[in-house]
């Protein structure tokens with residue numbers, strides 16, 4: 373059995389996950405999203421990565437995030453690519469900066485407008 | 488200085504001020520002015536580039552800037568809200584007169600019918616915790632480091648130690664790690680983490696960053712620049728056990744030792760303060776002891792979640808609007824009860840409940856406990872774990888409260904007793 377803290381919402385439910393004969397059974401989750409989180413944690417944990425990138429000709433930094441959670445083991449590869457990104461003005465929140473960041477199949481998007 | 492008459496002055500353009508101003512405008516108030524010291528709205532959210540905001544309020548997972556943008560975009564629909572940026576309120580009186588200063592507009596005098604205090608909180612500085620040793624470069628508070636890294640693009644060092652496990656410290660442990668700066672340890676004086684458990688999981692455990700509970704920094708070493716800190720375990724009296732101290736090499740020390748509501752203006756206006764929260768005493772309409780002055784967000788009490796700030800501030804905006812529009816008499820005639828904190832309660836906000844108003848209580852416990860029952864009047868709810876790092880939010884029904892009693896006892900009862 374593994375005890376997990378669900379990070380999907382602020383309730384932070386302490387979820388119990390049992391692995392029996394290749395089957396995963398989940399207990400004490402507050403909702404369905406928690407059950408999915410626990411299953412993912414045991415099989416393929418994922419996280420959203422957030423950071424900042426520079427903007428050409430602008431001293432302001434642009435906050436960014438992966439549009440969806442990426443596999444946990446890809447986090448540092450994603451960060452390496454994020455560091456090389458230079459955005460161009462104007463940027464709107466939601467604009468795609470990199471279509472497929474570090475081969476994860478997930479886009480890197482802006483999270484703020486910069487005029 | 489010509490006096491300008493306005494309906495509501497909102498001091499602070501962060502999440503609290505934004506939500507309050509919008510709610511007041513929706514309720515029909517005509518002249519609302521938001522004052523903020525910074526060059527842009529959004530307050531602390533601008534430097535909180537991580538995600539996890541908005542799950543309760545918008546049912547979506549947003550980053551700080553995205554969360555702020557949701558509110559800032561709404562301002563366009565409300566021409567009755569004026570925004571004064573890079574403007575500081577330097578004086579506030581109980582009569583709701585404000586003196587402001589800004590480089591562009593110089594000094595200004597406003598007479599408001601109502602004032603909403605939404606100044607937020609600030610970090611406890613290092614001085615407040617008195618660490619012996621030299622005073623080299625490389626020591627930052629967590630929030631300052633967050634601003635330096637996320638707004639100014641500054642790389643603070645190569646190897647960091649974080650003292651204190653408040654949420655900003657935990658978030659910065661992850662942020663530093665992602666930027667390739669090794670976090671050698673997070674030290675926490677108390678025997679439990681002071682941040683949200685989900686942050687311990689996603690910021691420390693995800694990256695195998697060690698969390699030393701019941702430990703503190705007893706000395707900062709280095710000439711010119713930090714070269715390390717001397718750490719030591721603490722006994723149950725929270726005094727360091729020096730014989731067991733050890734060195735941790737680092738060039739950066741991050742302090743995350745708590746937040747305090749920023750209430751200089753509130754005090755100046757003569758608002759009654761609540762020692763357990765560090766903010767003004769407020770009721771369920773966010774009314775302070777001074778009629779027409781309201782307080783919401785982190786200036787009233789430090790919140791764990793911005794979603795709760797938005798919700799509380801919406802209520803403040805509505806109550807301030809009722810005051811300005813002369814509908815306040817409705818609340819005045821209502822019965823009230825004072826919240827009386829009991830066993831294992833550090834603070835409860837609001838401190839007074841007005842009959843007929845929605846009654847969400849934010850409860851901070853004094854120490855962690857398992858399998859407890861939280862009681863408030865005749866409200867009873869079971870909780871598997873309560874810790875000082877995570878506020879307990881309960882919503883009372885009118886029938887939970889005996890308004891004739893004048894008081895509402897709130898307590899955390901041991902699980903076994905009530906099981």
Ligand code: SF4
Nearest residue numbers: 378381385402403406
């Ligand atoms: S299980 Fe559901 S309710 Fe519990 S923390 Fe996860 S998402 Fe939130």
